[in-house]
Amino acid sequence: MHHPLISYFLKITTLTPHEVDTLIASMEVKQYPKKAFLLKEGQQHTDTLFVLKGCVRQFHIVDGNDITTNFFTEEQWIIAPDTLSTKRPSPYALTCMEDTTVVVGNEQKAQALFRQFPKFETTSRQIIEAVLMEQQRLLTSYITDSPEQRYLNVLETRPDLLQRVPQYDIATYIGVKPESLSRIRRKLQTKR
Numbered sequence: 001m002h003h004p005l006i007s008y009f010l011k012i013t014t015l016t017p018h019e020v021d022t023l024i025a026s027m028e029v030k031q032y033p034k035k036a037f038l039l040k041e042g043q044q045h046t047d048t049l050f051v052l053k054g055c056v057r058q059f060h061i062v063d064g065n066d067i068t069t070n071f072f073t074e075e076q077w078i079i080a081p082d083t084l085s086t087k088r089p090s091p092y093a094l095t096c097m098e099d100t101t102v103v104v105g106n107e108q109k110a111q112a113l114f115r116q117f118p119k120f121e122t123t124s125r126q127i128i129e130a131v132l133m134e135q136q137r138l139l140t141s142y143i144t145d146s147p148e149q150r151y152l153n154v155l156e157t158r159p160d161l162l163q164r165v166p167q168y169d170i171a172t173y174i175g176v177k178p179e180s181l182s183r184i185r186r187k188l189q190t191k192r
Contacts, residue, residue: 002151004052005103008075013123026113038078045090047104049078054100055164059172060092060128061118068173071097071161076184077132078102097165109158142175148184150174 005027006020015023029052031137032038039045041061050055058070058078069092072078080090114121141150151174154161161170171181 001068004075005050009123010144011119011124012187013119019117022116026109030104032100034096034099034101036096038096038100039090039092041093042089044087045080046087047106050105051076051078052101052103054102055097055161056094056100056102057097057165058081058094058167061167065103065174066093067124068169071165071169071173072159073158073164076128077131079128097169129131145192147174147176147180148187151181151184152188160181181187 002026002067008025009015009023032054038049038056048068049072049076055073056072056078057068058072059066059068061067078094110120110124114124133156141153144155151170154170154174167181171178174181
């Protein structure tokens with residue numbers, strides 16, 4: 001059985017046994033307990049993370065309230081293009097909603113792999129494009145969809161989140177107060 005990150009790469013590209021061995025040897029795997037911070041707002045975020053197990057919440061503090069802007073679960077990348085290349089402090093925080101295991105990557109390791117295996121640079125670009133497309137989809141949803149539509153989208157595309165994170169965080173993720181989420185849920189139940 002392959003490592004989950006290797007299985008992920010095999011969905012995108014072919015790998016020789018030597019490439020697999022090199023990737024596995026280069027991996028830095030870290031484990032974090034529930035409630036641990038991977039990143040605090042204002043810190044520099046220079047790593048990319050691949051979630052092997054667990055759930056990570058991304059949030060901003062706005063007027064004293066934390067607003068969830070994303071959740072990352074198994075086989076998802078946590079990449080911050082806005083801070084990776086500019087070295088700016090992070091405008092958000094990352095915290096573990098469950099015990100979490102991630103593979104940690106950085107620019108130096110990536111460049112070494114690109115020099116040894118040039119095709120990895122293409123694969124990396126494909127991953128970053130997929131992450132950016134997902135971020136664009138989320139942004140568009142916040143601009144064009146109603147909170148009810150955003151909740152329905154969570155039900156359809158990420159139903160596991162409803163069992164893994166508190167309703168308060170789901171509410172801020174879809175852009176409403178918890179009591180509004182309760183109304184949305186009641187309304188949807190009466191439609192059934």
